[in-house]
Amino acid sequence: MSKIDRMYYLTEVDKQPRSIYCMHDLMGENDVAPHMHHKGQFLYTQGGIVHVVTPQKTYFLPARHYLWIPPGVEHSIHPGSPDVIMRNLYFPVEPGDQPFYFETGIYPVNDLLLQMVIFSNQWSGDINEADKSSYLFAMALKYILPEISMYNLPLALPYAKDKRLDKVIRFMEDNLQEPIAFPELARRFGFSERSLSRLFHKDLAMSFVQYLTIQRMMRALRFLLEEHMPVKEAAALVGYNSVPTFSTTFYKIIGIRPSDYVKMNDLSHEKLF
Structure with a gap:
């Protein structure tokens, strides 16, 4: 993906505040510079390991796990190899949502969640409420996360x-x-x-x-x-x-x-x- 295409991190994710934004991204040899979103980010990787760096910690995201990044958390992304594919879903987070959505964490991906991530491969860009079936499916993925994510993997080291x-x-x-x-x-x-x-x-x-x-x-x-x-x-x-x-x-x-x-x-x- 070119540097221009990568600007979606900064320009597209939050353009439509109510949408769910979806992007599947072959990282290549490029890092993603520090940035933040108004939406919460579900990040799943395949093909290798990704380091996600915040002002407080470095998170180490291995295979078969996902990282949840709350709204407003500055982070940069550093793939361990050029073959890493990131699968991102960016969700609106409301003030009344569960505390889970306001804490950064790494969690195992069970078979149910894996199949939902596989299903999301068909999407790209904004998913709006008008696209009822896709929107409801994606929101279901968001809302099951606190129910199935009971173990926060301690693969983060503070500075x-x-x-x-x-x-x-x-x-x-x-x-x-x-x-x-x-x-x-x-x-x-x-x-x-x-x-x-x-x-x-x-x-x-x-x-x-x-x-x-x-x-x-x-x-x-x-x-x-x-x-x-x-x-x-x-x-x-x-x-x-x-x-x-x-x-x-x-x-x-x-x-x-x-x-x-x-x-x-x-x-x-x-x-x-």
Whole structure:
């Protein structure tokens, strides 16, 4: 899609306030610059991973999940590979809508929602109330989201405001394949264990272990989905010598075993073409 065509993000989505706007977009090698909408955005991707960056956090959207972006939230979009296809539905959100629609979150896509996304492939541009059948179907998709989206995937990492902590996090990011022991990490950067632990909680509202685990799972997902690595190899490259331990941690975060997740992604990828 050309740069001119991409202007729909800024010019078309909100032109008709009451419409539902639909766009299926092959990303290529292009990022989408920071922008915002008056409508809420349902974003589903296939063919790879997408990073969505807000002023507060970086969200890591893997296969078979969707990201809900509330109205008025500034965000930029960064595909992990040129083969990523984004499937977007932009919905009007009313002040009396459920709290779900006002919080950014990543949620699993079940079979029902997947089939509805597949059905939406036929649409492009504005869907208005005059097109009754399409409009009602799309609104049904919107209104089932809070009912089926019970688990907000914690694949988002806040930015460190403290420059000292930012250096710690960058070191962790560069050494995920190695054992990272908290006492050694604190000494390396001139902290006591207690002060570094407090800094994690104060600045990031997360513990060191929580932050490191999510870092590792985000990297593992990229290895599994974009580089098609075997589970054992991906586990080793994010610091797990034990595949069962990696699999259990992956399950706790993602809600499915890594081997099953890869198979599920392959099947859903085929269905959407």
